[in-house]
Amino acid sequence: MNVQDLIAFFFILCGAFFMLMGSIGLLRLPDFYSRTHATGKVDTLGIMLSLLGLAIYEGLTLNSLKLLVVMIFVLAVNPVGTHALAKAAMEYGLRPWFKDDTPPVKQESEGV
Amino acid sequence: MIQPSNSLIVAVVSRTMIPYLQVFALYVIFHGHYGPGGGFQGGAMVAASLILSRMALGGERAEVQFRSAWGSPLGAIGALLFAAVGLVAVFFGGEYLNYAYLPLPLDDPALLRSYGILFIEIGVAIALTGTLVAIFDDLVEGHEDYD
Numbered sequence: 001m002n003v004q005d006l007i008a009f010f011f012i013l014c015g016a017f018f019m020l021m022g023s024i025g026l027l028r029l030p031d032f033y034s035r036t037h038a039t040g041k042v043d044t045l046g047i048m049l050s051l052l053g054l055a056i057y058e059g060l061t062l063n064s065l066k067l068l069v070v071m072i073f074v075l076a077v078n079p080v081g082t083h084a085l086a087k088a089a090m091e092y093g094l095r096p097w098f099k100d101d102t103p104p105v106k107q108e109s110e111g112v
Numbered sequence: 113m114i115q116p117s118n119s120l121i122v123a124v125v126s127r128t129m130i131p132y133l134q135v136f137a138l139y140v141i142f143h144g145h146y147g148p149g150g151g152f153q154g155g156a157m158v159a160a161s162l163i164l165s166r167m168a169l170g171g172e173r174a175e176v177q178f179r180s181a182w183g184s185p186l187g188a189i190g191a192l193l194f195a196a197v198g199l200v201a202v203f204f205g206g207e208y209l210n211y212a213y214l215p216l217p218l219d220d221p222a223l224l225r226s227y228g229i230l231f232i233e234i235g236v237a238i239a240l241t242g243t244l245v246a247i248f249d250d251l252v253e254g255h256e257d258y259d
Contacts (some may be wrong), residue, residue, distance in 0.1 A: 069136075073129075080125045087119050 004056060011053030018046035031097035032089055040082030047074050114252055116170030126168035133161040141237045145226060151233035155240030162241070163248050183246025190239025197231045 025038025051071045055064040117123055137157035144150030166174040198209040206213030211228025212221045 073132075076125060077129060080121055084117070084119060084122050087122075 004059070008053045008057035011049050011056060015046045015048070015050030015053060018042050018049060022046060032094055033086060033096050036082055036086050036089075040079060040085075044074060044078040047078070113171035114166055114174075116173070117168045122168050126164055130161045130165050133164075134158060137161065141233055142230065144233045145229045151236030152240060154233075155237035156244065158237065158241045159244035159248075162245050166248065166252075178245060180246075180249040183242045183249055186242025187239050187246060188242075190235045190237070190242060193235035193238065194232055197228065197235065201228075
């Protein structure tokens, strides 16, 4: 196991960590907008770090170039998708959750 | 007819990304017999870029690149191209889809098979693109005030 592999594993583990954070945020945050924030931002970072780790693991080949292209694509497109979702919800009239509201997460757990 | 997206960000990023998506889809189609990819995946990417242009830029501007009326005929043409390559091989003395019997001016049977597969991939890609775009256009048809 050389230094290149270690750096690659570090980046892949960082990506997995951010994906885990995004999943926990999706489950735990109270309303649509904050969930969009968690999944959109953190999944972009998680996927990009994982792909960067894979590109480093691969070395300087055509495949790592393709992975870099995919990274640029994810960087450009994933936030735009999140933006489109949130904008559509805002225009539909979905009300954001405020601090003095009853958190929907607790309501669900009490009902169950 | 779908209205264009009222978000400037979505419009600009879609307009920037669609040509690159289509070029990469062509790469996937033509690289299918050397690596991952092929006609099905490349055709799906072309169809996805066309559907993205319909959703983000609106039906009126998307029709410039790909008319709704072309969907079903292209699906049929792609399937016909697939079947025709197979039947040409039968006509020149081989089995159905045996690319080694295709009447191409190439001596190497390996090259013949390679280019024969390329024709099949192009047929699959054309059929898939036309069919997927036709399905999308049929689904949104009638939503005149679709936002």
